[in-house]
Amino acid sequence: MLYNFTYLLAFLVCYSHADSMLSTCQVEDILFAVPQYQCPTNYTLFNRYNGAYCIQVFYNTTVNYTSALSQCISINATLSSIENYNEAYFILSQSQTLSRNVSGGVWIGGLRRSVCYGSDYLKNQACQPVKTFSFYWTDGFVEGTTGFGYWMDGQPDNSASVENCLALQSTAASWSTNSTSLLLDYECSRTRAMLGYACGQPATLVEDNGDDDDYDEEEDDV
Ligand SMILES: *[C@@H]1O[C@H](CO)[C@@H](O)[C@H](O)[C@H]1NC(C)=O
Ligand SMILES: *[C@@H]1O[C@H](CO)[C@@H](O)[C@H](O)[C@H]1NC(C)=O
Ligand SMILES: *[C@@H]1O[C@H](CO)[C@@H](O)[C@H](O)[C@H]1NC(C)=O
Ligand SMILES: *[C@@H]1O[C@H](CO)[C@@H](O)[C@H](O)[C@H]1NC(C)=O
Numbered sequence: 001m002l003y004n005f006t007y008l009l010a011f012l013v014c015y016s017h018a019d020s021m022l023s024t025c026q027v028e029d030i031l032f033a034v035p036q037y038q039c040p041t042n043y044t045l046f047n048r049y050n051g052a053y054c055i056q057v058f059y060n061t062t063v064n065y066t067s068a069l070s071q072c073i074s075i076n077a078t079l080s081s082i083e084n085y086n087e088a089y090f091i092l093s094q095s096q097t098l099s100r101n102v103s104g105g106v107w108i109g110g111l112r113r114s115v116c117y118g119s120d121y122l123k124n125q126a127c128q129p130v131k132t133f134s135f136y137w138t139d140g141f142v143e144g145t146t147g148f149g150y151w152m153d154g155q156p157d158n159s160a161s162v163e164n165c166l167a168l169q170s171t172a173a174s175w176s177t178n179s180t181s182l183l184l185d186y187e188c189s190r191t192r193a194m195l196g197y198a199c200g201q202p203a204t205l206v207e208d209n210g211d212d213d214d215y216d217e218e219e220d221d222v
């Protein structure tokens with residue numbers, strides 16, 4: 001898929017005349033094409049703060065976190081982070097389509113920070129607040145605590161102190177009602193009630209088409 005964005009910037013440029021009280025101003029419009037990004041077949045493009053990113057959801061009900069990650073790596077991607085609700089919504093709606101509305105977990109690229117493992121994480125100041133500082137995104141394309149805003153009620157709970165991997169909980173209900181209670185921590189070896197995983201990779205910059213210096217002017221005297 002090719003995404004094309006064109007922006008128009010206008011500058012107001014003024015010149016003072018030494019021999020009068022008048023200034024001449026003119027609007028200079030510079031129309032240029034900003035970089036175009038492309039995703040591989042079957043990926044969908046998302047514009048992130050750090051650049052364009054591509055996500056694809058794969059249906060596989062027998063994958064744990066580790067095999068989901070290696071299946072992404074085998075196609076030159078990695079498990080995807082989530083930057084915002086749009087991306088979470090996309091992953092959920094795709095997994096619901098692929099699973100024919102069966103509920104379940106979708107692995108994404110988030111892990112508990114190792115300093116927050118075990119039962120002591122609630123006492124560790126470095127893991128507070130628990131919903132934002134206990135985890136990190138593994139793909140490096142979403143920074144800091146961004147995207148950690150969509151926990152299900154009571155999550156993360158680090159049940160039995162072994163839930164170190166992140167998934168989105170996909171249900172037709174949360175999808176069709178746009179619920180923002182989506183994220184949970186799971187045991188990484190879990191395969192029970194999983195639907196698949198979301199792979200991500202940066203988008204590719206498409207060759208410049210040479211049209212980026214189209215130039216247009218109009219004059220206004222003030
Ligand atoms: C894209 O998805 C279609 C439909 O599921 C599939 O037939 C095709 O093989 C996929 N192509 C790639 C490159 O993944
Ligand atoms: C699903 O995951 C299992 C376990 O990792 C793997 O053996 C299998 O090939 C995967 N199936 C598909 C269709 O990718
Ligand atoms: C992954 O990258 C390798 C090396 O560049 C390439 O040969 C292979 O076709 C790529 N695989 C996919 C699924 O894009
Ligand atoms: C899945 O749920 C959506 C939203 O409720 C519905 O539009 C769609 O027809 C359902 N698909 C299947 C295969 O049941």
Ligand SMILES: *[C@@H]1O[C@H](CO)[C@@H](O)[C@H](O)[C@H]1NC(C)=O
Pocket residue numbers: 089176177178
């Ligand atoms: C849920 O959000 C999506 C994406 O923002 C939107 O297209 C859809 O109409 C919303 N659905 C409902 C039921 O609000």
Ligand SMILES: *[C@@H]1O[C@H](CO)[C@@H](O)[C@H](O)[C@H]1NC(C)=O
Pocket residue numbers: 064065066067188189190
């Ligand atoms: C994940 O699944 C793979 C393939 O089924 C298996 O070899 C591996 O031991 C599992 N890893 C964990 C942590 O359960």
